Amino acid sequence: MPLIDGGADESTPEFTAEIKSRYKPTKGGLIVEQRGAKQVNYFVSTSEFELWLGELEGVLGNTFGRKLAHSIAESEELYLSKLIEEMPSPLFSKMKKRLLWINEDLDLRGFGFIEILSESKIEKKVIIHDRPHSAIGAGVIASSIEQIAGQRYRFHWTDDGSSDCLVTLEIDSRHIPPAIKIDKRWKDSDSSVHQADGMHPLELAYKESRGRWSIDGIRMVGLRQDVFLRLEESIIPQLVNFEFQNLDKFSWNSINDKERKKCWSGMASASLNRFLSVDAMVLVAEPDHWVHVGHRFLTRVGLGGVKSAESIDDLGGVRLHLPRLFHPALVCGILTAAWERAEARPGRCTWRCDHNGHFVEISALHDLA
Numbered sequence: 001m002p003l004i005d006g007g008a009d010e011s012t013p014e015f016t017a018e019i020k021s022r023y024k025p026t027k028g029g030l031i032v033e034q035r036g037a038k039q040v041n042y043f044v045s046t047s048e049f050e051l052w053l054g055e056l057e058g059v060l061g062n063t064f065g066r067k068l069a070h071s072i073a074e075s076e077e078l079y080l081s082k083l084i085e086e087m088p089s090p091l092f093s094k095m096k097k098r099l100l101w102i103n104e105d106l107d108l109r110g111f112g113f114i115e116i117l118s119e120s121k122i123e124k125k126v127i128i129h130d131r132p133h134s135a136i137g138a139g140v141i142a143s144s145i146e147q148i149a150g151q152r153y154r155f156h157w158t159d160d161g162s163s164d165c166l167v168t169l170e171i172d173s174r175h176i177p178p179a180i181k182i183d184k185r186w187k188d189s190d191s192s193v194h195q196a197d198g199m200h201p202l203e204l205a206y207k208e209s210r211g212r213w214s215i216d217g218i219r220m221v222g223l224r225q226d227v228f229l230r231l232e233e234s235i236i237p238q239l240v241n242f243e244f245q246n247l248d249k250f251s252w253n254s255i256n257d258k259e260r261k262k263c264w265s266g267m268a269s270a271s272l273n274r275f276l277s278v279d280a281m282v283l284v285a286e287p288d289h290w291v292h293v294g295h296r297f298l299t300r301v302g303l304g305g306v307k308s309a310e311s312i313d314d315l316g317g318v319r320l321h322l323p324r325l326f327h328p329a330l331v332c333g334i335l336t337a338a339w340e341r342a343e344a345r346p347g348r349c350t351w352r353c354d355h356n357g358h359f360v361e362i363s364a365l366h367d368l369a
Contacts, residue, residue, distance in 0.1 A: 012206055016202070016203070016204075023041060024195055025302070026194065026195060026196055027195070029298055029299035031222075036079045039079075041224055042224075042303060042330075046133060046221050050133055052274050053068065060244075071227050072227055073138075074179040074230055076139065076140055078226065087101060095148055099114060102144050102147075110220055111128075111131065111211060113210050114140070114141060115127050122171050123171070124168075126167050127165065127167070128140060128141050128165050130163045130164070130211050131159075131165045138165055142167065151171060152171070152176050153170060155169045182230055186325070187254075187353045187357075188323065189323035189324055205220070225326055228327050229327075232260070235266075236262075236263050240259060249265065249268075249349070250265045250268050250269075250349050252264055253351065254352045254354075267330060268330070270333065271330050273337075284339075284343075289309075294320070304326055305322060307322060307323055307357075308321045312361060312363065315364050317363030318339070318362055318363075319360070322359075332349045335360055336362055346365040346366065350362075
């Protein structure tokens, strides 16, 4: 007798088809959104992202919730500005129809859904139900309501700790320039980008409820590269007098900015710590096995992919070539952790990039006696 899941959402097949159409995987291991500015996206479980952010705050000795909210708000503003012609603009019920349009988009991305609770001439109270993270929810509300109303707002939020985030928006009369594109601080391969063959990374996406979807029972969310770039830029000014520990763990040879190196090392360390905290098995008998490691831990979530690998010493040291990356810091942290899991000792990671893509060397941190 077949098992029947009584909680299944009947719209899941249609939802899965839509999400596969919106996000296209490339042969380089990235997942590209087919809307707006066509940014690459990282698909991560909501709990894992929250733990990663907590690790980052611990490593860099600060809290970044407010910075994340503003990074999300600016990213969403830029995204929505590219879609302004698609936004409903009727004479009647404009707010209601625009909010419905935005909620349909948030539904596909796993961001929950927005409801306006109250509004006056100077203030609005808006809730985002089933948000993936409180700062993400606050940023999404701030940018969405600004686009709907055509008005700038200051915002602050409270969170119930489980699913809902209440945001209070107060009219801001200051002139605030529109969000602009943030450029990457690295080069990807100049080679052509082709769509990947085989099973789509989001093939098993399952719609649980409005604004919420999962893979294998784990709630997921798609975060644009733009968000991490903006978060990075907002963190860097705080690191001027920060003394980073274990500076020899990561080397960023294609970056000259000392504070950016600290930020990247913090992001890489957070990714490394998160990887080592779970029981992921990594088996590497020869360099070519790193191609599979890259597919398993990077490509499936849209972080990139290992094209080739070669040995650089007799102690497990390896040089990896990756054509394109979501963010070098996240990728280097994961790959270094995978190396440490496979070799059972601390590793050192060196990264550089040029027009051919990214080259990551991982070897033993300490000389063996």
